[in-house]
Amino acid sequence: MLRPSILVTGAGGFIGAMLVNALIIKGHEVVAVDRDQHRLDRISRGLCTNFLRLVCSDITDPTDILEVARQTQSAAIVHLAAMHVIPHCEAQPHMAVNVNIGGLCNMLAAADQAPVDFILFASRAIPAVRRNPRTCSTGLRPVSVPCADGATAGARPVKATPFKTNRHPDRHRP
Numbered sequence: 001m002l003r004p005s006i007l008v009t010g011a012g013g014f015i016g017a018m019l020v021n022a023l024i025i026k027g028h029e030v031v032a033v034d035r036d037q038h039r040l041d042r043i044s045r046g047l048c049t050n051f052l053r054l055v056c057s058d059i060t061d062p063t064d065i066l067e068v069a070r071q072t073q074s075a076a077i078v079h080l081a082a083m084h085v086i087p088h089c090e091a092q093p094h095m096a097v098n099v100n101i102g103g104l105c106n107m108l109a110a111a112d113q114a115p116v117d118f119i120l121f122a123s124r125a126i127p128a129v130r131r132n133p134r135t136c137s138t139g140l141r142p143v144s145v146p147c148a149d150g151a152t153a154g155a156r157p158v159k160a161t162p163f164k165t166n167r168h169p170d171r172h173r174p
Contacts, residue, residue, distance in 0.1 A: 004075030005029035007068070007116075009059055009107065012039020015122070016080045024051045031072040033057050033065075034081070059103035062110075069114035079107045079121035 006023055010016040011032030020043055023030050029051050034040050035058040044054055057068050059081045069077065082100050083089050089096035104121060111119040 005031055005053075005072060007031040007033060007072055007074040007077045009033045009077070009079045009103075010081030012036050012043060013080060017043040019078060019080070020052070021047065027051075029053070031055060031068075031074055033059075033068060035059075059106055060098050062106040065106050066110045066113055069110040069116060073115055075116070076118040076120070077107060077111055077116055079104065079119060082122075 006028050008016055008020055008023070008030060011020050011030075012034035016032070016034070017039075020030050020032050024047055031053045032040060032043060033055045035056065037056045040054040040056060044052060053072065055068055055072070057064050059065050059079075081103055083092075083096045089100075107119065107121070110116070
């Protein structure tokens with residue numbers, strides 16, 4: 001049985017490509033989103049294309065990413081797209097803010113406006129503990145903040161924060 005589809009942004013990156021592969025192996029239909037068509041083509045090699053849809057889109061375009069979320073009707077979004085190489089971010093600070101903050105806001109808005117039950121995003125800037133999770137202006141609610149320890153002493157942990165919506169409480173979650 002095919003499980004609900006999952007939209008993965010940044011699917012052409014290292015973690016995104018590994019996640020796409022793992023989700024397909026688990027029987028999920030995956031909508032792989034990246035702004036680089038060559039990266040999308042690379043991850044599709046050797047994968048079952050019946051479970052994989054490739055979408056070349058830029059998360060900084062709110063209209064485009066909302067249309068992608070609406071058309072694909074994924075049950076969940078895993079948002080991994082980001083500028084993460086520090087020298088690139090320092091050389092292009094406006095682009096880094098546009099991609100990392102604007103892109104996240106666009107994905108949260110898309111999740112709120114499209115039929116998406118759940119969004120998970122990775123960040124290094126989320127506090128490790130939230131005693132009183134608050135509802136975002138989009139209506140999404142953080143449900144937990146798991147984190148992994150840094151690989152080396154002094155390294156900041158990578159955080160993943162899932163949000164769920166109230167839209168489809170009885171729909172199967174991935």
